[in-house]
Amino acid sequence: MSLIVQKYGGSSVADAESIKRVAKRIVETRKAGNDVVVVVSAMGDTTDDLLDLAGKVTPLPEPRELDMLLSAGERISMALLAMTIKGMGHDARSFTGSQAGMITDARHGAARIVDVTPVRLREALSEGAIAIVAGFQGFNRDTRDITTLGRGGSDTTAVALAAALDADVCEIYTDVDGIFTADPRIVKSATKIDRITSEEMLELAAAGSKVLYIRAVEYARRHGVTLHVRSSFSNAEGTIVYNPEDGAKVEEPIISGVASDLSEAKITVVGVPDIPGKAAHIFTIVAGTGANIDMIVQNVSAANTGLTDISFTLPKSDGTATMQALQAAKGEVGFESLQFDDQIGKLSLVGAGMRTNAGVSARFFSALRDSGINIEMISTSEIRISVVTRADSLSEAVRTVHSAFDLDSDVEAVVYAGTGR
């Protein structure tokens, strides 16, 4: 008998019909002889609706109360799912984050898991029941308050429970068939990836693949949890995200996939005095706004001027605050001006095989050159190359690179409603 953790996102439980469909799938898993723990997100747009309501009563909702408010969403979906399964004649019990033993720190809205004590889940399983758990939420022991884990929190809940319960697999149900070699909305011939290492998946997620959240993949890698990304709308086999055993020789494809991202903007600090400590000064200011910096490029100092330019990318949503913070420090840092550019796209090529395969970069840059796509920034890791292009060149760039690395499939990828959550 296996223990399977299944996670269903908001689009999989958006209404009564969807809940019944998901309930059937859960019951089938149980009937196949498995112990089942289900982690569920809030229904469809519930979380956004609750956020809207909060915005109507006060401009800056108290984080503790916002967590209390948002945690209601999963209570609704989990109770409905449990009663649906019960109504189908199978034992099921719902548990809040607190009841499921998801112990976190007290950082409301972005709590970190500090302990997982799923005593009640083990009880339920040992009595033959299916355990339904509210994703996204936890409990802080010191303040005795409800917390939420932030974006992608339900994925993280599922992975954390899979780790704590030593589950055989953690199935992440979404509205796409799995992880693809590129975004199927951009590259029609994108190929579904059958198996990928968690290391590569991390790079893909970091590079803009929206199907899995970095945090959940990180947690899975650290705790040796195998993920299985599947669609709740089909029976397609999905993608296995696995952790190769230490020293095991994994037959890795050179390239796993091409990720693209239109959510970032670029800030250029123009005319920075080219003396030690200036970059540190600038990024200390940026860090103070809480912005997540991605790529950084510093130009070679122009001859005789003693000045240089520093560019970096960050989420568009962090743009305003960061520009304001830098502008306020203009005199202190001594730069000339600031430029803000939100018309950029980021393309990343990910593959563990590029570690040992020469010529990947050459092939990558040649493909882009042949298509006449201009590269504005470059950054690399051991298993990833990322470039920044104009936003309106991104789709073409993705298709070009996807073809150049022979990733095109003969079958057209199926895209379901939504974007993956």
Next chain:
Amino acid sequence: MSLIVQKYGGSSVADAESIKRVAKRIVETRKAGNDVVVVVSAMGDTTDDLLDLAGKVTPLPEPRELDMLLSAGERISMALLAMTIKGMGHDARSFTGSQAGMITDARHGAARIVDVTPVRLREALSEGAIAIVAGFQGFNRDTRDITTLGRGGSDTTAVALAAALDADVCEIYTDVDGIFTADPRIVKSATKIDRITSEEMLELAAAGSKVLYIRAVEYARRHGVTLHVRSSFSNAEGTIVYNPEDGAKVEEPIISGVASDLSEAKITVVGVPDIPGKAAHIFTIVAGTGANIDMIVQNVSAANTGLTDISFTLPKSDGTATMQALQAAKGEVGFESLQFDDQIGKLSLVGAGMRTNAGVSARFFSALRDSGINIEMISTSEIRISVVTRADSLSEAVRTVHSAFDLDSDVEAVVYAGTGR
């Protein structure tokens, strides 16, 4: 400094604007130097919407899961209210039923309070915060599950907390100005009652007055809690429901008010053998359906037949199940037939003063006779007379009796939206 418990019903927190209006009232109470505990219901139609959803996924929702589902409604309203007050610059903290120490038995959907341990509320108050508590919900220690208290549960939560915290008063905010001598929608000249004993209020509630639930009034009487029924839409003074001290001589008005009720139906069991034990047999069957019997009348046995008729009233919603249960036992009990009548109205005259004032019944029945209203059933308590009339005569009967006891006011009563909850 006083400690005030305030309860706001669903219509008082139906949307963002209402929540802001209620928040202002709470803050004013706090600024006047009081400690404040607020009990809040789910917003507007939230509970009904959640029940609808449950009905769509399964015909008979598991009670444990239904309680988990419904409890989400108050989480939403309480968190929104707390963040609104916080946003106004005053400290406020929301607490679930469990966090507020509302300990109940495990009867899901109709849990009874077994203990109230408001440790966290006392902490919040001692730190100067306003405590916002989810009404209607509690926690069972044995099963460690969420429970709900059933209809009128938020009133009961408020009264129970007022008792446990030894509050000076429990203010019940609703959408009418207080308790009236008759339903202002029927009797335009109904007079607002300034003060009424909990004993009289109990009779009024039992007789169909919808403003307060019997259970909450009972709890208040047993624990010596003073209630103050007020409108959240106006600053009118409302009605005080008080508990006269033992032996205190209370100057009671002869009559407090006239209550009316169209929610009941009448079942007549025709041709019951007039031998001992038959009535017991019938009402054992009825009790088995969980129906709440109100009035019972047994006719004098008709000469020579040895048969009698037994009539009783019960909520219309219990009608079908009760008729089915009786029909199934027809042979066993030996009655001739069943009649079901849902076109009845109940009128009750309530007043502690009628204990010591002769002539109240005579005046009451004379008034009805003079208006040509036919009386079908009669039942009385020490401080109440109730009669059943045709449903379409009820309004006229109420106005007639209201006038006959000089309860008419010079001022027309103001009726706000809704029916009191």
